[in-house]
Amino acid sequence: MFQGLRxxxxxxxxxIMAAILAVFGSGVYIFFSRNLYRQLDKKLLTLAQSAAPSFAEVQNDGSDYLNQVDKVPWRDIFNRDKQSLEWFDAEGNFLASKGFFKLELKPKTGATNLLHNSAEVPVRTYTISVFKDSTVPNEPTLEGYIRASQSIEEIESVQNQLFWVLVLGGVMTLILSGLGGMWLTQKAIEPIEASFFKLKQFTADASHELRGPLTAIKASIEILQNHLERVHPKDHKKINAIATATSHMGQLIEDLLFLARTDQTVAILAREKTEISLNTLLSDLVVLNEPFAQKKQIELQSYLVSEIKVVGDRMQLTRLFSNLLQNALQYTPEGGIVSVYINKHNRTAVVSIRDTGIGISTEQLPHIFDRFWRADKARTRREGGTGLGLAIAQAIAQYHGGKIVVTSKVGVGSCFQVKIPML
Ligand SMILES: Nc1ncnc2c1ncn2[C@@H]1O[C@H](COP(=O)(O)OP(=O)(O)OP(=O)(O)O)[C@@H](O)[C@H]1O
Ligand SMILES: [Mg+2]
Structure with missing residues (x-):
């Protein structure tokens, strides 16, 4: 129980840690990538601007001018192996180019990423418009465009490295946090575990101690009931009420003791388990409950054709199915139908107890296995239940390596399925 919680x-x-790391990592990655591009854009802008004053020369002399390496103003900042410069006229027609690649695409001012065949690698381009002074003041005329480009292979490799550093860093942090977390959860659960075991011990001790006096009361009442002539007739009813209450209390104490003991795994494992035929067990139970069903005018059907065997404790399993069957009969109004099926699914025995009763709402479903929980306390108290039936059923199913699955609809009915591994 605590292992699961841990x-x-x-x-x-x-x-939570992984989500925080993912947000942090993405933030760092985006920030650095943007910075890298911003720096590259600045470099390309400077390059394009340094080429702008000689636009007229390029337009007139073309490659003759470009080949005069000593003369061109951008010679100090231009890297011919990685970058390229292209010139376009005002209509966007290609004029000339210098450098590593020629994109020959129409110019578009500003920064963009392009993947172009002639470059074969993704490139970053920065295009500026070049103006010349016109006769009309403050209205320069467009002369053309200059596009500076550079391969972004370097940026991509830095991004790649950053990505893996972040991923590996994140994984390492998660592993370390996992180790720290194990220690922390262990520390956090220790006091809860201790108080839980104390509480269980108390329940077991208290119910055990209560058994003695209760047996004495029971014996006395039985004597009184056997010799009613000694009691004043006016008190007969009271004697019967005391007898009913005592037997109810006895059952409650037995249930509490059972639950407190089943929580101690050792006690249960030490019990002898035998091979049990579920069909026989269930058909006996159906026969036993038939009179109650008839009294309530409920049709009790059973479909127990296939022979299915499990290893377990006969008394406990009887108690499990009896609790479920009694619930089905109890929470089904007159004229309803309760049916018991048995099936096997792979290596699991599946016992379904279906009723056409009052049903359980979706909000109540998660609570039905809680100890002392009852849907409608006022109504059910009259019927003498304690709300321990399902808690006991679940504890027994779990100790047989199984579980109980419930589906229910208010006003339509419920289906309790017990799944227990087979031989
Ligand atoms: N077949 C069912 N149909 C509708 N409600 C159910 C059904 N089975 C259980 N419940 C609801 O779940 C609650 C808990 O069931 P549980 O068997 O644990 O206690 P109980 O029947 O009230 O008392 P007891 O301890 O005598 O069994 C019930 O009070 C009831 O409200
Ligand atoms: Mg019950």
Whole structure:
């Protein structure tokens, strides 16, 4: 029980940690990538601007001018192996180019990423418009465009490295947090575990101690009931009420003791388990409950054709199915139908107890296995239940390596499915 809680705590802690790391990592990655591009854009803008004053020369002399390496103003900042410069006229027609690649695409001012065949690698381009002074003041005329480009292979490799550093860093942090988290959850659960075991011990001790005096009361009442002539007739009813209450209390104490003991795994494992035919067990139970069903005018059907065997404790399994069957009969109004099926699914025995009763709402479903929980306390108290039936049923199913699955609809009915591994 606590093992599961420990893992759930650890898992939630790691999920939160992973989410924080993912947000942080993405933030760092985006920030650095943007910075890298901003720096590259600045470099390309400077390059394009340095080429702008000689636009007229390029337009007139073309490659003759471009080949005069000593003369061109951008010679100090231009890297011919990685960058390229292209010139276009005002209509966007290609004039000349210098450098590593020629994109020959129409110019578009501003920065863009392009993947072009002639470059074969993704490139970053920065295009500026070049103006010349016109006769009309403050209205320069467009002379053309200059596009400076550079391969972004370097940026991509830095991005790649950054990505893996972040991923590996994140994984390492998660592993370390997982180890720390294990220690933390262990520390957090220790006091809860201790108080839980104390409480269980108390329940077991208290119910055990209560058994003695209760047996004495029971014996006395039985004597009184056997010799009613000694009691004043006016008190007969009271004697019967005391007898009913005593037997109810006895059952409650037995249930509490059972639950407190089943929580101690050792006690249960030490019990002898035998091979049990579920068909026989269930058909006996159906026969036993038939009179009650008839009294309530409920049709009790059973479909127990296939022979299915499990290894378990006969008394406990009887108690499990009896609790479920009694619930089905109890929470089904007159004229309803309660049916018991048995099936096998792979290596699992599936016993379904279906009723056409009052049903359980979706909000109530998660609570029905809680100890002392009852849907409608006022109504059910009259029927003498304690709300321990399903808690006991679940404890027994779990100790047989199985579970109980419930589906229910208010006003339509419920289906309790017990799944127990087979031989
Ligand atoms: N077949 C069912 N149909 C509708 N409600 C159900 C059904 N089975 C259980 N419940 C609801 O779940 C609650 C808990 O069931 P549980 O068997 O644990 O206690 P109980 O029947 O009230 O008392 P007891 O301890 O005598 O069994 C019930 O009070 C009832 O409200
Ligand atoms: Mg019950």
């Amino acid at each position: 893992w759930r705590l650890l898992l939630s802690y790691l999920t």
